[in-house]
Amino acid sequence: MALSEENFAKIQEALVDALGVDDDEVTPEATLVGDLGAESIDFLDIVFRLEKAFGIKIDRGELWPEDILTNVKFVEDGKLNAEGLAELKTRMSFADLSKFEQNPAIQEFGNMLTVQDMANFVDGKMAQA
Amino acid sequence: MRWFWIDRFVEFESGRSATSIKNVALAEEHLHDHFPGYPVMPNSLIVEGLAQTGGMLAAEYHDFKERVILAKISKMTFHGPALPGDQLTYHAEMDDISADGAVTSVTCHIGDRLQAEGQIFFAHVADQVTGKSLFEPGQMIHMMRLLKLYEVGRKPDGSAIMPPAEMT
Numbered sequence: 001m002a003l004s005e006e007n008f009a010k011i012q013e014a015l016v017d018a019l020g021v022d023d024d025e026v027t028p029e030a031t032l033v034g035d036l037g038a039e040s041i042d043f044l045d046i047v048f049r050l051e052k053a054f055g056i057k058i059d060r061g062e063l064w065p066e067d068i069l070t071n072v073k074f075v076e077d078g079k080l081n082a083e084g085l086a087e088l089k090t091r092m093s094f095a096d097l098s099k100f101e102q103n104p105a106i107q108e109f110g111n112m113l114t115v116q117d118m119a120n121f122v123d124g125k126m127a128q129a
Numbered sequence: 130m131r132w133f134w135i136d137r138f139v140e141f142e143s144g145r146s147a148t149s150i151k152n153v154a155l156a157e158e159h160l161h162d163h164f165p166g167y168p169v170m171p172n173s174l175i176v177e178g179l180a181q182t183g184g185m186l187a188a189e190y191h192d193f194k195e196r197v198i199l200a201k202i203s204k205m206t207f208h209g210p211a212l213p214g215d216q217l218t219y220h221a222e223m224d225d226i227s228a229d230g231a232v233t234s235v236t237c238h239i240g241d242r243l244q245a246e247g248q249i250f251f252a253h254v255a256d257q258v259t260g261k262s263l264f265e266p267g268q269m270i271h272m273m274r275l276l277k278l279y280e281v282g283r284k285p286d287g288s289a290i291m292p293p294a295e296m297t
Contacts, residue, residue, distance in 0.1 A: 041200045048225050
């Protein structure tokens with residue numbers, strides 16, 4: 001699902017401000033953690049900025065499902081189990097999880113979420129609003 | 130705690146904005162190391178004062194029940210030095226506040242001159258992270274009284290801010 005140019009510009013601005021990166025680094029394929037250097041605290045900052053830019057409400061854990069990744073029920077040997085993956089898919093329908101599924105190591109999760117995933121997330125929220 | 134980098138509040142509107150002052154004095158020991166022969170208030174401590182102003186604005190909104198920590202300085206620009214004898218006026222405007230944290234826009238003025246401006250982001254730390262209370266309830270109220278919060282503090286409806294009943 002492609003986001004309008006205007007909305008993409010808003011997301012770009014939020015990420016440039018929150019992460020101190022350049023406009024041209026914020027491409028749809030860029031990963032938030034791996035490429036743009038986001039740390040966990042940045043997600044709260046990003047959430048505040050997206051809420052303001054788009055007039056939406058984002059609940060805790062919606063964009064970054066910390067509770068799943070730290071739940072002993074869902075994690076075995078540092079990897080998400082089948083139940084955890086299923087839960088993740090339900091919660092994060094906006095993200096392309098196919099690559100993560102091949103090696104669902106918790107430490108790899110951060111390298112999965114892309115700018116496009118976030119754009120899809122915002123699109124979904126806007127559609128609900 | 131002696132880590133007070135504001136002297137007192139001069140304006141405080143719950144959940145909206147706070148203004149505090151900090152008098153820079155040559156008696157402050159650190160100024161003689163920063164720098165020898167040319168005392169300048171370190172900008173890092175100005176950020177701390179701005180963060181204390183904004184952080185208490187955020188904490189008061191939640192009746193001091195949340196552990197508000199400085200999570201991130203999203204941006205900060207300094208326009209000139211702060212010197213002994215200067216009175217710094219710190220101002221924090223609440224941009225956004227939620228159950229997870231808060232964002233404040235902050236400025237530091239010396240008289241009419243803008244000395245610093247930026248944005249500070251606060252997060253709430255869960256109990257299990259620290260494992261113990263940061264302050265005794267009475268201690269927190271004592272600190273707020275020292276800073277004159279209850280003398281100048283107002284709620285948006287104009288009524289006075291009172292110490293939370295369970296902390297007195």
